[in-house]
Amino acid sequence: MKANSKKQDASQMLDGNRAAALGAKLCRVQVVAAYPITPQTPVTEALSEIVERGELQAQYVTVESEHSAMAVCSSASLVGARTFTATSSHGLAYMHEMLHWVAGTRLPVVLACVNRAIGAPWNVLNDLQDSMSQRDTGWIQMYARNNQEILDQIIQAYRIAEKAYLPVMVCYDGYTLSHTDMPVDVPSQDAVDGFLPPYKAHTILDPTNPKNYNLVTLANPRLNAEGVLCHGYMEIRYLLQEALEKSKEAIASVGREFGDLFGRSYASLLWEDMMEGAEIAIVATGGLAMEAIVAAEMLRRDGIRAGVIGLRVFRPFPRADVLRALQGCRLAVVFDRSISYGNEGTACSETKAALYGTGTNMRVHGFIVGLGGRDVKARELAGAVKRTLSLTDRGALNSESPEWVCEI
Amino acid sequence: MGTRECGHICGESSPGIGEAGKTGEWRDSRPVIDEAKCTPVRRNKPACFLCWLYCPDAVVSKTVPVRIDMEYCKGCGICAEVCPVHAIAMVEEDNSRS
Numbered sequence: 001m002k003a004n005s006k007k008q009d010a011s012q013m014l015d016g017n018r019a020a021a022l023g024a025k026l027c028r029v030q031v032v033a034a035y036p037i038t039p040q041t042p043v044t045e046a047l048s049e050i051v052e053r054g055e056l057q058a059q060y061v062t063v064e065s066e067h068s069a070m071a072v073c074s075s076a077s078l079v080g081a082r083t084f085t086a087t088s089s090h091g092l093a094y095m096h097e098m099l100h101w102v103a104g105t106r107l108p109v110v111l112a113c114v115n116r117a118i119g120a121p122w123n124v125l126n127d128l129q130d131s132m133s134q135r136d137t138g139w140i141q142m143y144a145r146n147n148q149e150i151l152d153q154i155i156q157a158y159r160i161a162e163k164a165y166l167p168v169m170v171c172y173d174g175y176t177l178s179h180t181d182m183p184v185d186v187p188s189q190d191a192v193d194g195f196l197p198p199y200k201a202h203t204i205l206d207p208t209n210p211k212n213y214n215l216v217t218l219a220n221p222r223l224n225a226e227g228v229l230c231h232g233y234m235e236i237r238y239l240l241q242e243a244l245e246k247s248k249e250a251i252a253s254v255g256r257e258f259g260d261l262f263g264r265s266y267a268s269l270l271w272e273d274m275m276e277g278a279e280i281a282i283v284a285t286g287g288l289a290m291e292a293i294v295a296a297e298m299l300r301r302d303g304i305r306a307g308v309i310g311l312r313v314f315r316p317f318p319r320a321d322v323l324r325a326l327q328g329c330r331l332a333v334v335f336d337r338s339i340s341y342g343n344e345g346t347a348c349s350e351t352k353a354a355l356y357g358t359g360t361n362m363r364v365h366g367f368i369v370g371l372g373g374r375d376v377k378a379r380e381l382a383g384a385v386k387r388t389l390s391l392t393d394r395g396a397l398n399s400e401s402p403e404w405v406c407e408i
Numbered sequence: 409m410g411t412r413e414c415g416h417i418c419g420e421s422s423p424g425i426g427e428a429g430k431t432g433e434w435r436d437s438r439p440v441i442d443e444a445k446c447t448p449v450r451r452n453k454p455a456c457f458l459c460w461l462y463c464p465d466a467v468v469s470k471t472v473p474v475r476i477d478m479e480y481c482k483g484c485g486i487c488a489e490v491c492p493v494h495a496i497a498m499v500e501e502d503n504s505r506s
Contacts, residue, residue, distance in 0.1 A: 105418045165417060202417055214419045216428045221411045225424025231411040239417055 014184040016177035019147040020112040021046035023154030026192040030081040033061040033072035037091040039174040040114040066091040070098030077107040080201040089116035103138030108161030116174040117372040125373020126174040132338035141315040143286040144172040147182040164247040173287040269318035271310030278307030283334040285311045294378035366402040435483035437498040445495035459487035
């Protein structure tokens with residue numbers, strides 16, 4: 001299979017934004033609606049040029065805001081078009097309401113989120129606060145560590161979205177990925193066509209068979225005009241949760257199939273590096289998981305058996321996979337580039353919650369790092385792990401609140 | 409037998425009367441027409457119908473005499489506001505009504 005894919009793939013030097021645009025093009029998206037915002041802007045520019053040159057049969061809808069961009073994607077998806085948008089930071093925040101509408105309508109829209117810090121104060125550099133703040137909207141969230149994973153996961157996102165009827169957000173770090181060139185294997189159009197069948201909408205607006213969507217749905221189930229007992233609000237929301245939980249299976253099977261066809265497997269919802277025999281797990285999301293690998297290598301050289309769990313998929317949260325990966329560890333150090341203010345780092349809470357009720361004595365300690373583009377060096381991560389380990393061994397570790405790596 | 413049987417995965421319905429339920433149950437006060445004042449009745453011909461035009465729920469008939477469908481009238485009172493001859497009064501509903 002690998003030999004085959006080598007024949008199909010052409011290696012190109014691409015930055016993350018061009019990898020995302022190319023991914024959307026290879027998926028033959030039919031409607032693109034996006035509003036430019038730093039650092040996502042080159043995605044919109046690349047796609048508008050691709051459409052303008054006639055390389056993609058798509059409607060490129062210029063809109064006045066991100067809220068409208070998502071509204072256009074919602075409508076287009078409802079009439080059976082494969083849709084794509086991209087945004088960052090304040091743009092994603094502005095889209096927030098429509099993210100709920102799209103998930104609630106179970107529309108398989110795919111969004112590239114180029115992660116950027118959110119104001120105040122103004123900042124254009126990377127952290128994950130923008131997408132993590134959209135955690136509860138009902139979207140699948142996948143994170144990339146490099147530009148290959150951006151391209152690959154956008155292609156998989158459509159398969160997953162259109163199978164589960166759920167929207168998917170593919171998130172990648174602003175600048176460190178979006179504006180950094182890396183070699184990316186670009187699959188051929190034929191290969192992607194073979195992997196991704198045309199989009200089939202779950203329901204479709206049709207003038208000959210008129211329907212109302214998202215009508216006022218009050219608390220209780222009700223009989224419709226045909227006398228059929230229909231969902232109340234709560235039943236529709238139950239189905240959304242059920243779909244997210246079930247989508248774990250789809251994400252893994254689509255990732256496995258992608259691996260068979262293209263030689264790069266995504267069968268796991270996590271990235272696991274050096275976890276075999278590890279007694280200390282470093283947990284991180286996105287590009288930070290790559291830096292954590294370098295830190296773990298440093299720790300291993302110093303005789304500390306460290307490994308890395310990267311959260312490739314954040315929603316649905318891979319509870320069982322995290323539990324399995326943490327088996328045999330005595331300490332998990334979670335590095336977050338986002339925080340739930342007043343509590344702790346986003347992934348730290350999730351990791352602790354996954355362990356609840358297992359009777360484990362494992363310690364979980366959280367660090368907040370790299371907000372607003374603050375550089376995170378592997379040796380700082382390794383140093384933080386060593387400090388935590390030493391406090392743990394002395395029985396002096398206080399994990400009540402996250403530790404901030406900053407100069408306050 | 410749960411609602412799963414309907415087969416929908418999002419809020420969906422066919423256009424039809426009462427798709428949002430019997431909204432008349434929401435009513436706090438009801439419009440009562442004084443036919444002695446109502447223009448179409450007084451002139452005995454189709455006329456005026458501002459209540460029909462302005463009703464946001466389309467529950468007012470364009471007939472002589474004018475009729476209001478109380479199963480769906482939410483009692484908003486717009487008809488009473490727009491009636492140029494003040495033929496419609498909003499009368500408080502009996503709260504013990506089922």
